[in-house]
Amino acid sequence: MGLSSEDVSKRIQVYGKNRMDQGKTPSFASLFFAQFKDFLILVLLAAAVISGIAGEISDAMLIIVIVIMNALIGTVQEKKAQTSMAALKRLTIPEAKVLRNGKRVIVKSDDLVPGDIVYLDAGDFVPADGRLIEEASLKITEASLTGESVPVDKDTTAITDPLTALGDRSNSVYMTSLVNYGRGQFIVTATGMNSEIGKIAGMIQGTHSIQTPLQKRLDELGRILASGAIFACVAVFAIGLIRGGDPLLLFLTAVSLAVAAIPEGLPAIVTVVLAIGVQKLVSKNALIRKLPAVETLGCASVICCDKTGTLTQNRMTIEKIIANDQIQNASDLKAKIMNGPEKMIVEIGMLCNDASIITSKDGVQQIGDPTEVAMIDLAESLDYNQSAVAMKLPRVGELPFDSQRKMMTTIHRVGDTWYSFTKGAPDIMLERVRYYFRDNQIIPMNDELARGLTDKINILSDQAYRVIAYAYRQYDTMPEVSAENLEHDLIFCGMTGMIDPPREEVKEAIKICKRAGIKTVMITGDHKNTAVAIAKQLDLFEKDSLAYTGTELSEMNDKELHDRIKNIAVFARVAPEHKVRIVNAWQRKGHVVAMTGDGVNDAPALKKADIGCAMGITGTDVSKEAAEMILTDDNFATIVAAVREGRGIYANIKKAVHFLLSCNIAEILILFMATIIGWVQPLLPIHILWINLITDSLPALALGVEKNSAEIMNEKPRSPKESIFAHGMGGRIVFQGMVLAAITLMVYQTGFANYNVEVARTMCFAVLGFSQITHALNVRSQKNSIFSSRLFTNPYLWGALGISCVLQLAVLLVPAFQSVFNVVAMNTAQWFVVFIGSVCPILVVELTKLIGHVMRKYFIQTKK
Ligand code: ATP
Numbered sequence: 001m002g003l004s005s006e007d008v009s010k011r012i013q014v015y016g017k018n019r020m021d022q023g024k025t026p027s028f029a030s031l032f033f034a035q036f037k038d039f040l041i042l043v044l045l046a047a048a049v050i051s052g053i054a055g056e057i058s059d060a061m062l063i064i065v066i067v068i069m070n071a072l073i074g075t076v077q078e079k080k081a082q083t084s085m086a087a088l089k090r091l092t093i094p095e096a097k098v099l100r101n102g103k104r105v106i107v108k109s110d111d112l113v114p115g116d117i118v119y120l121d122a123g124d125f126v127p128a129d130g131r132l133i134e135e136a137s138l139k140i141t142e143a144s145l146t147g148e149s150v151p152v153d154k155d156t157t158a159i160t161d162p163l164t165a166l167g168d169r170s171n172s173v174y175m176t177s178l179v180n181y182g183r184g185q186f187i188v189t190a191t192g193m194n195s196e197i198g199k200i201a202g203m204i205q206g207t208h209s210i211q212t213p214l215q216k217r218l219d220e221l222g223r224i225l226a227s228g229a230i231f232a233c234v235a236v237f238a239i240g241l242i243r244g245g246d247p248l249l250l251f252l253t254a255v256s257l258a259v260a261a262i263p264e265g266l267p268a269i270v271t272v273v274l275a276i277g278v279q280k281l282v283s284k285n286a287l288i289r290k291l292p293a294v295e296t297l298g299c300a301s302v303i304c305c306d307k308t309g310t311l312t313q314n315r316m317t318i319e320k321i322i323a324n325d326q327i328q329n330a331s332d333l334k335a336k337i338m339n340g341p342e343k344m345i346v347e348i349g350m351l352c353n354d355a356s357i358i359t360s361k362d363g364v365q366q367i368g369d370p371t372e373v374a375m376i377d378l379a380e381s382l383d384y385n386q387s388a389v390a391m392k393l394p395r396v397g398e399l400p401f402d403s404q405r406k407m408m409t410t411i412h413r414v415g416d417t418w419y420s421f422t423k424g425a426p427d428i429m430l431e432r433v434r435y436y437f438r439d440n441q442i443i444p445m446n447d448e449l450a451r452g453l454t455d456k457i458n459i460l461s462d463q464a465y466r467v468i469a470y471a472y473r474q475y476d477t478m479p480e481v482s483a484e485n486l487e488h489d490l491i492f493c494g495m496t497g498m499i500d501p502p503r504e505e506v507k508e509a510i511k512i513c514k515r516a517g518i519k520t521v522m523i524t525g526d527h528k529n530t531a532v533a534i535a536k537q538l539d540l541f542e543k544d545s546l547a548y549t550g551t552e553l554s555e556m557n558d559k560e561l562h563d564r565i566k567n568i569a570v571f572a573r574v575a576p577e578h579k580v581r582i583v584n585a586w587q588r589k590g591h592v593v594a595m596t597g598d599g600v601n602d603a604p605a606l607k608k609a610d611i612g613c614a615m616g617i618t619g620t621d622v623s624k625e626a627a628e629m630i631l632t633d634d635n636f637a638t639i640v641a642a643v644r645e646g647r648g649i650y651a652n653i654k655k656a657v658h659f660l661l662s663c664n665i666a667e668i669l670i671l672f673m674a675t676i677i678g679w680v681q682p683l684l685p686i687h688i689l690w691i692n693l694i695t696d697s698l699p700a701l702a703l704g705v706e707k708n709s710a711e712i713m714n715e716k717p718r719s720p721k722e723s724i725f726a727h728g729m730g731g732r733i734v735f736q737g738m739v740l741a742a743i744t745l746m747v748y749q750t751g752f753a754n755y756n757v758e759v760a761r762t763m764c765f766a767v768l769g770f771s772q773i774t775h776a777l778n779v780r781s782q783k784n785s786i787f788s789s790r791l792f793t794n795p796y797l798w799g800a801l802g803i804s805c806v807l808q809l810a811v812l813l814v815p816a817f818q819s820v821f822n823v824v825a826m827n828t829a830q831w832f833v834v835f836i837g838s839v840c841p842i843l844v845v846e847l848t849k850l851i852g853h854v855m856r857k858y859f860i861q862t863k864k
Contacts, residue, residue, distance in 0.1 A: 001116050002099030011113035018128055019093075019110040021199060031078050031272065048256045054248050055658045058820055059686060063252075066689045068577055070480035073697045077268040081276070086691035094621050096127040099185075101663040104367070109705050116188040122181050122400060123600040126173045130186035132156045136398050137481065139183035140176060145196055147641055149178040158512075166196060173190020178240075178622055180600060183354075212292040213530075214653065214724065225664070229261035232668045234612050236675045243678060249685075257683035260692035261664045265700065269656050273704035277649035284634040284644040287616065293628035295515055296610050296647025296732050299592040300518060301717040301726065303639055304582060306596045308466075309370075309618055311538060312500040316374035318530035321463060321498030324438050330378060330496070340440040348470040349375030350386055351393055352410045352421040354400075357386075357755035369401075393419070397481040403525045403599055404575050409486045411479065418475040420486045426457050426469035426495050426571070427527065433471055433492040442491055457495065457837055461529035464537065464748060465497035500534075507538050507689040509637040517716035518643065521569060523579060526573035535570050550782060552579045576601035583608045592640055592720055596631070597623050609728055610720075613639055639642035647718075648708035654724055655703040658733055658779045663695060663772045664736025667708045669769070670744050680757050682748040684822055687765040690811065694804045695769060699776040702800035706780060707793045729782065732848075744768045747837040749831065762812070762823040763834055768806040771800050778845040786842065786851055817836070 003011070026034070035041065036647065044067055054062035096109040097119040102121065109127035110119065118127060132154055139151040142854040146167040154170050166174070173186050175195040192198055233254040240250040252729050278288045288294055304436030308314055320328045323341040333342060337602035349736040355368025366373045376386055396418070397411035422429065430453060435444045443449075457467050467764030471490035479485055513520050520540050524531045535541035547570035553561070565585045571578065576599060583605055586593045602818050603626035606612030615634045616628035631638045639677050667688060674682045723735070776797065777786045784790075792798070811817045818825065826834065 001102045003113065004101055007115065008100065009015075011115060012111070015113055017110045017192070018112040018195075020193065023371055025082060026398065027837055028075060028079055031082075031178035032071055032075040032140055035074045039068060041259070042070070044259055044689075047252050051248065051252060059252070060735065062686050063256075063689065066686070066693055070693055073693075074265065074268060077272050077697075077701070078263075080272055083483060090358060092094045094125055094127065094624070097121075099432070101216075110192075111732075112188055112191055114188050114191060118186055118188060120173070120179045120184045120186065121180050121184065122402070122618075123622050124179045124624070126177045126342050127187075128188045129190040130173055130188045132171050132184055132186045135182065135184035137400065139181040140173060140177050141180055142177040144340050145174050145177060146391050150485075154184065165656055178600075180356050181402075190449045196312070204417070212274065212295045213720070214251065214295050214650070215267065215274075217724065218266055218270060218657070226262045229258055229668060231673050232259045232261065236342045236671050239675045240681075245485055245681070252685040253671065253681060253683075253688070256688040256692075257667065259698075260688045261668045262655075263660045263664055263696075264656065265697050266574060266660055268655055269660075269700050269704055272701060273649060273653050273656065274355050276705055277652075277768060279644060280724045281642055281645050284641045284645065285616075285631060285635065285638045286645075287630040287684055288394060288573070288628070289624075289630060290791055292630045293611055294646055296592060296628070296720065296840040297594075297643050298648075298650040299718050299720045300591045300594045300611060300643050300646070300842065301862065302519045302521060302586045302634075303513065303643075304521045304523050304586070304593060304595040307522050307526055307534060308613075308633075309598075309615065309634050310596055311522060311540075312502050312534060314370045314634070315368045315502050316466065316498040316500045316502060318378045318496045318623075319372050320458070320460055321494065322453070322497070324465075324492035324754075325456075327456055327459065327497075333378075333382060341437045341479065341493045344437060344472065345505075346375075346379050346382060346384065347389065347393075348421040348472060348493065349468075350379040350389060351395070351412060351494065352408055352423045353386075354471075361842070368862065370500075371466070371498070373422060375468075375496070380494070384862040392726065396478065399481060399483055399486060402601075403600065404486070405483060405524060407483075407571075409483075409644065411481065411486070418477070418478055420475070420479065421470075422472065422487055422490055423468055425527070426467045427454070427573070428771060429469040429471055429490065429492070430454065432488045432490050434489040435491040437491050437493045447450070453492075454497075457527065458493070458529055460495075460497040461527040462533055464496075464530055464533035466530055467495050467497050467498055467528055469495045486681070488761070502534055503635060503637065504535050505635070505637040509640040510538055510540050512640055512713050516571055516643070516713040518640075519566075519591075521571070521582070521723055523571045523582060525574060526572060528570070531570045531572040541569045547572060550574035553578050558585070558769070562588060565589065576605060580608050594643075596636075596639070597621060597627070602626075615664055644708060644713055647712045647715075651712065651718070651719070652704045652706050654729065655706060655779050656700045657724060658705060658729060659703055659776055660696060660700050662733045662736040662775065665734060666740035666744065666768070666772070667691070669737060669741035670764075673741065674743060674748075677747070680752070680760075682745065682761060682764045684761065684765075685762070685766070687768075688819060688822065691765070691769050691772065694807050695776075696770040698800035698804055699797065700774065702794065702797040703779065705794070705796050707790075709781070709790065718811075727782070732782065735848075736778065736841070736845060739773055739864055740841055741767070743771055743837050743840045755830070758822075758824045759826065761828060762826055763830055763837075765821075765823060766808070766812055766826070766834045767837035770834065771841050772806070773804050774838055775841045777803060778842060782854060783849060785846055787846075 044063060048060045048063040051860050057421045094109045096112055097104060097105050097106055125405045133156060135154055135156055135238055138154040140154055141151045143149045147579055148167060151585050156171055159169060159171055237254040238252050241247060242677040270281050272293055274291060277294055281288055283601045305311055321330050321333060321342060323345060338579045353372045353375055355372035358365045358737045364729045367447040392415055395410050399409040401408035407422055409420050409422040412419045435442045438450055454845050460467050470493045473490055498584060510520050522531055522535050522540060528547055532547045544567055548568055550573045562585055570581060583593050592610045594611040595605055595614055596613045596616040597606045600620055600622050603698055606614060606623055606626040611629060612627035613631055613638050616625040616630045616632035742765055744767050748764035750759050751763040811821050812823060
């Protein structure tokens with residue numbers, strides 16, 4: 001029966017959730033105060049105190065207000081990054097199969113309570129400590145607990161010695177250990193911190209956040225820029241002093257410039273953009289487990305993909321039966337009375353089977369492997385009842401299916417006779433049969449008969465059918481349960497052909513991949529012909545494409561594989577270990593490889609691949625643990641969507657970096673050049689701080705959430721080694737920073753020459769603020785004009801620019817703010833100059849984009 005829902009909620013109250021104590025997440029207040037640990041902020045606060053003592057009370061207050069606002073923005077950004085990462089972590093909590101209210105259900109493993117009955121299958125992590133009550137060939141690795149990496153056999157026999165060491169308690173299972181083989185059921189005895197692993201403090205996997213390569217590189221860049229900015233600040237201060245400037249003003253200017261010029265908001269913006277991107281991926285059915293994968297995704301140049309369920313629907317229907325050397329339609333079976341072999345095929349299919357179809361008032365529920373569900377479906381359509389037949393032929397032993405052997409065997413007892421029923425890949429089974437059950441007679445299998453059957457397999461697999469063979473053996477005593485003992489000398493009964501249609505969206509996704517310079521490779525355990533037939537339907541197999549089997553792959557040396565891999569579109573009948581070799585071969589060619597996997601044995605390949613993609617529905621816990629990304633819908637198209645997002649996220653981070661750095665360069669240049677030329681200081685410290693506050697954070701963040709451009713999947717994949725400043729971006733940043741600085745200085749000089757220093761400063765402050773706001777539009781595309789069709793596709797950006805504009809206007813127009821900010825009211829002529837200056841960056845950058853466009857066209861034409 002299992003526990004009832006009531007029991008479960010009572011026990012949760014008593015024992016708590018089945019999880020480890022994770023430590024506290026920092027509160028908003030502690031994050032806020034952490035912002036003040038920054039050295040520059042402390043210097044700025046000291047500067048505020050100094051100006052207060054020197055009598056500049058309003059300056060001091062304003063600096064403090066700006067510092068607090070800055071800290072608040074920083075805190076909000078960090079909190080957002082943190083909560084979204086925490087939400088993602090919750091999504092990756094593994095699930096457990098448990099018996100509750102008399103039904104087998106799937107629950108989050110942290111909802112388990114002592115007393116629950118939990119089911120284990122190969123590939124599962126044991127979700128809690130417990131005592132086994134049933135098992136079949138169960139082997140478990142308890143390395144996380146005992147350090148022993150060899151799987152141990154488990155059984156249900158009672159152990160009486162209370163001093164038995166943990167590693168020898170063969171009837172118990174322990175949380176976080178891994179089921180390598182077989183299946184079992186246990187009653188939960190301890191959960192969460194009461195489990196054996198919970199007791200071992202410090203051994204629990206930490207939840208430390210990993211930085212992505214880009215974050216690391218940006219950190220380094222930040223440090224370099226910081227040294228540059230500090231050098232510029234010291235120079236501004238020293239030259240100003242030599243020129244006889246006001247030491248306090250110069251000191252404040254230098255400190256404000258340092259604060260403004262150092263892109264201290266960059267790491268937080270990048271984290272937020274990554275976190276938002278990761279959440280967007282969740283909504284597209286891709287769960288990122290390791291943050292660096294977001295970046296690697298954008299570089300993916302090869303996707304190696306399983307066929308069944310990922311490229312196809314995994315909705316199997318048996319359409320053909322091969323018995324008595326005849327291929328017939330499964331639907332015809334209903335019309336006629338089945339004879340010996342046909343009956344055996346249906347019964348073996350039904351009994352050598354772990355799936356079930358449950359019909360209740362909630363509808364029909366299919367549980368288990370779709371290949372096996374199809375067999376039950378066929379049997380039920382022929383009026384068989386699975387449980388009634390299972391009662392007559394009870395299962396007394398089993399060898400579960402694994403993709404290495406590609407077979408499954410069960411043992412059944414009828415009186416004093418034992419039968420083993422085996423089903424599996426037909427080409428592999430044919431090597432293990434000795435007799436052939438044909439026309440109600442058992443005859444020896446010979447080469448000619450086997451050739452005839454192989455022809456039939458080929459006919460069906462060429463039409464994309466998945467062919468499964470069925471065989472049996474008879475014993476007078478209970479045989480030993482091992483593959484060596486059971487899976488040979490079989491009596492071959494026949495085969496079925498089931499159809500598994502390709503997923504509709506995959507063909508389009510493969511087309512997108514081709515345009516995006518990404519190669520798609522099918523890696524499957526299925527028959528070569530079936531695989532090629534499906535690959536052709538999906539346009540994945542082209543004229544010069546090749547298909548190899550796992551055996552052919554084993555016969556190839558590394559050099560041959562290296563030479564041929566470019567053209568191999570299909571690897572069929574592969575075992576999981578071949579996958580590692582395939583990933584290796586592509587990586588050696590310099591490619592970034594995404595690889596799918598679901599089974600226990602797929603973990604090494606998932607780890608080896610640059611982006612391991614585990615299946616959310618059919619995948620084992622082990623494969624999920626090894627993967628960077630989990631496809632919650634098991635769909636190939638999701639990988640392609642994720643690659644697109646990955647590219648988009650990187651492009652957006654680039655835009656934010658581009659914007660921030662070009663603005664920072666402009667600020668440094670303005671003060672540096674003015675100091676060198678010997679002009680009266682064009683910007684006051686609070687001007688610099690204010691511009692830094694309103695233009696740095698909001699527009700940069702809004703640029704980070706731009707919609708992906710349509711062209712993003714028309715470009716070749718980016719090399720992971722490529723610098724963020726590649727393709728002329730570094731040059732553009734410096735050039736555009738210079739343009740912003742030149743315009744601002746020109747406006748300042750116009751004001752200074754025609755009016756006075758107050759007006760000039762006001763105009764300089766106004767134009768720098770507004771030109772940075774308009775410049776945000778420039779960086780949306782490196783190549784395309786801002787007036788392209790995408791001008792209004794990012795409402796956040798317009799919102800951010802609107803807010804920045806209103807704030808800047810408020811400072812310039814509201815008399816109360818004017819006096820605090822030391823600005824004066826401008827007349828129409830002065831506003832006109834400010835307006836021209838503010839749109840100038842757009843004009844200049846548009847012109848450079850146009851020149852770039854014409855040059856590219858010219859080069860393409862001359863190349864032709
Ligand atoms: P993919 O690797 O693309 O997911 P696959 O399902 O064919 O494809 P495997 O699960 O390794 O790969 O199966 C290999 C072969 O084993 C199948 O082609 C089929 O012939 C056979 N097979 C699959 N499932 C079962 C099963 N439950 N029982 C017996 N044989 C099976």
